Amino acid sequence: MSVTLTVNGSLLTLEAPPAARLLDVLRERLGLTGTKEGCGEGECGACTVLLDGVPVNACLVAFGQCDGREVTTVEGLGSTAHLTPLQEAMVTEGGAQCGICTPGMLLSAEALLRERPRPTEPEIREAIAGNVCRCTGYQRIVNAVSEAAKKREALP
Amino acid sequence: MAPSIGTSVPRVDGPAKVRGSARYVDDLVLPGMLHGATVRSDVARGRLLGVDLDPAFDWTGITVVTADDVPVNAVPLIENDQPVLAKDEIRHAYEPVALLACEDRLRLAQAMRHVTLRVAPLPPVLTIDDALAAREAIRGADNVIKRYRITKGRGGAAVESCEVVVRGVYETGWQEHVYIEPNGMVAWWDGDTARVEGSLQCPYYVQKGIKGVFGLPDEGVDVTQAVTGGGFGGKEEYPTLVALHALLLARKSGRPVKLVYGRQEDVEASTKRHPSRVEIASGCDRDGTLRAVSVRVLFDGGAYVTLTPVVLSRGALHACGAYRWEDVTVEALAVATNTPPNGAFRGFGAPQTVWAIERHLDRVARTLGVDPVTLKRKNLLRLGDTTATGQTLKESVGVEECVEKALEASGYLEKRARGPIVTGRTARGIGAAVFLHGAGFTGSGEKYLKGKVAVDLLPGGRARVRTASTDIGQGTETVFRQIAADGLGIGVEDVDFAVPSTANVPDSGPTVASRTVMVVGSIVDAAARELRARLEAEETACGATRSAAWERLAADPARATSLVQYEPPPGVVWDDATYSGDAYPAYGWACDVAEVEVDLDTFETKVTGFWAAVDVGRVINPTLCAGQVEGGTLQAIGWALTEKLVTKDGKILNPRMTNYIVPTSLDAPPFTTTLVEAAYSRGPGGAKGVGELPMDGGAPAVAAAIEHATGLVLDRVPMLPEDLFEASVKGGAR
């Protein structure tokens, strides 16, 4: 099936089986391996992408459901030249250890910050409740999102 | 140049991870690659009569491997008792029997349904008690894998003559690592050379396994670590089996093979924390001075030996906790059962025995009518005291400072004295644990390991660290650069860290046992200092500037590299035969305080606050160090409250992330972490180990808090709401 969708700002038309998971199309057809598979059943959030700006588990989305839609993956945050304040804060605050949950985590946090530029700690925890991290204990991820919120506010 | 040690250098591999450009094994694609899958036993025990391939299925393009294809069908480890693929018998559910590979994943999935294992079932041994009863003998006549006995003074017999005698039984269940990245390997052959890249902690362990099974020399096996998405011990020894399977398929098919586990398969088949039962009888004076203790430690090793002897050893060596005892007997036993083999998991036996001794002292305190922390503080090991193995603690004992700081940060004493706070149907309480964790390999372990590190001078004023120690999230890549940078007197940004591959890094020993900074870091430091000395000598000899000297040495292969082997500190004396002496060169110490709210109707426990004060000797990188404390503590809290592996007939009923429950951000408490530095003279900058220590205290601290809040005494991990409910029905709660 031919699907036209925007991925990280680029308009693409792709032929791929429509019932295939968006996760597999991203990773294997488009080579965007930043989105990870941790469980395959929507429990871990490692495959989180933004679909029309809303965080979803790409392992539960059919490619055929993406026609005319916008997908943002971790590769669509920042650029090769620079990191966004959120990405930087995730590094400096210790929110990333092994890094496997990090792409999904960043997208959930990004969606939150776009909607709520100054989130409280409970709001941050709720926003990332679908992103399981086994390394950090979450405290430093929460700190990173708070820090990023401050930095984004300070931008001109 | 300002020193790097002690500063929170942002993790060097961070940018790639936040960009999504870090390459984990499942991101790797090799041309012509096949996908691999494993056919596993459905039953816990039986005679394997045959592996049948359905003749009606089209097997074109599908590679099949069975035990007959394995040159030496035994995984080299402590004992070589585990087959690479089962041949005549099945000893646990999910035991690997056959391997399939195909370019097309759908054909592969379909082929999996067309393989039948013919098994004549036998009665399985499924519990520690089954094993001890030995009605079925699955290992020797008595099902015992290993025994240890530790004795001090008059031994446990002295308990009975003490003023106050207290007894208790403490149990813990399995724990699954749930690294968010499952196990996986990519393998291929270059002529007779085996090449493997994947998710692992110990490239040389994998190399050793491959050498043994395929009969290859060192140069014939090349193992490289891919960026690894969590390990926690679960990728210490287990990846060897995955690598062997991938290589077998690669050899038979002539193609590269990628073998990556699905989550369910990973939970089912890979190693887990050993379930335990610990029986303690202790004697003390009426004033709370601890005198004698007798501890019986029982671990369930599962179907094969794997690392059970070492896990049991560490469990036994931590069984007396952070306390002073005059007379000790620890009898430790690991038994075999027909369950998937258990193995390394952060803490490595200590969480089980520390759970027991901490809960036991909580019980002793209750018997004496004193606060547990009062009792524990009275009996803490100090400098000059001897441990249960007769080790005199000569330096680096920061436990009292940890206790003071944790109590102060949490307000424990006032909160504890106030009693539980009941508001409506919620009860709030606070509890503490005090504990230790030996850093490095036990006893003579480091001497046998002979770990090595190389540091190279590179042109352009740069340097490179080459070590088999891997970064699995804990920050090795960053802290080793910091240590090397300070040793050389340069900036951390001028230091590289080589990808751990057996082709170009020396064997530093495995990334385990909280040894990475203390042991391997110390030789990174030594190598860097040695190079600095060479630079200084070169400057003097040739009247050169530092940078000119650098370029000269960097260009000279004979002088560019410093290769250093670990020398255990003198005066560390351990006797394997009597299991006595200096068990570890140094100990990390900590005090955890947990605050909980328990819903008195649903018995759900919420951890509302957690304070940890941890003596790590010297903090190399505060952010990364605190990250280890918090991450390890949350794993301990998960183990304490929600992580229960449910089994039936040796099979796991909850092998998925939907039903094996690990904490989300809404389950995690806010953490307050205090790092204490009681320097250890032989660690880089004074550093000891930190990776595992946080795993040991979370569960008893939470249990003590639940007890304070509700009066419910729980001696078994996990403490699910159903368990609190059962306890309340039996004992009557508020």
Next chain:
Amino acid sequence: MSVAGLALHPFTAPKSLDEALALLAERAAKSEKTVLLAGGTDWFVERHVAPAEEAGTLPLVLDVSRLDALRGISLGGDTLGGDTLRIGAAATYLEIRKDARVAARCPLLAATARDVGALQIQARGTLGGNLASGSPAADGVTALAALDATLVLASARGTRRVPISGFYTGYRKSVLLADELVEAVEVALPPEGSPFAWRKVGTRQAQAISKVAFAGLAVVAGGRLARLGLGMASVAPTVALLPTTRALGLSKPLAEISDADVEKAVLADVSPIDDVRSTAAYRRHVAVRLVQRFFGELRGS
């Protein structure tokens, strides 16, 4: 493993509800299986854990997630002077949560939507999907039970309305015919500010399947309950409506309904089992306590 087989599924995304219903009818007549796909939060999980299918037996995946006719949320008057909330079967839990009218007039449903999975699941999951899957643990269905919702079932033959109490006939079995889909749910709303309860006791604070979940809705007038709706998850083969407890609640003044009365009624209404998540004894205890708490709040109000 069997996600590899997903590629083989025929798939279609009809442009209108009529087109979808026609296709459904055509296939039902030939006994051809169709999967109605909305958020995929159940179906993809089922496919993931199922073994690989043989190519010949694959159902058609019919994407209904973008049919506007199934997605709207609207508030309207009914013929009896009350207000009806109508939620399209393919509206997501996130859309339900964010809707100001739902927040104001049906806070029970907003509270429930917030406890479904986590944000990523709420962004995709739908009432229609959960109703059709028939899990007795479905949070959204539990709230609908307490709301005494009416389900609007559509087919090429027309529409019919079924009360939620008549929808399920057994474990994962409903009266939904092979040519039908759930078009919308309709709720006769209580007056604004009516007391309600939503309490999910799960395996953890997010991404949890309930051990017990309780939904309650009441209208109190003169010390008696003028309306009482109850729903409970994970205590029976289907979402439980607690009929004995409802009858108790409506039978006498609130002040005369004791905790012991409630316990007796609830125990008659639930039949929980031991399973991998929890125990029957625990579930019974929690079920009783949650309902007792609700009645206690109602007595106080």
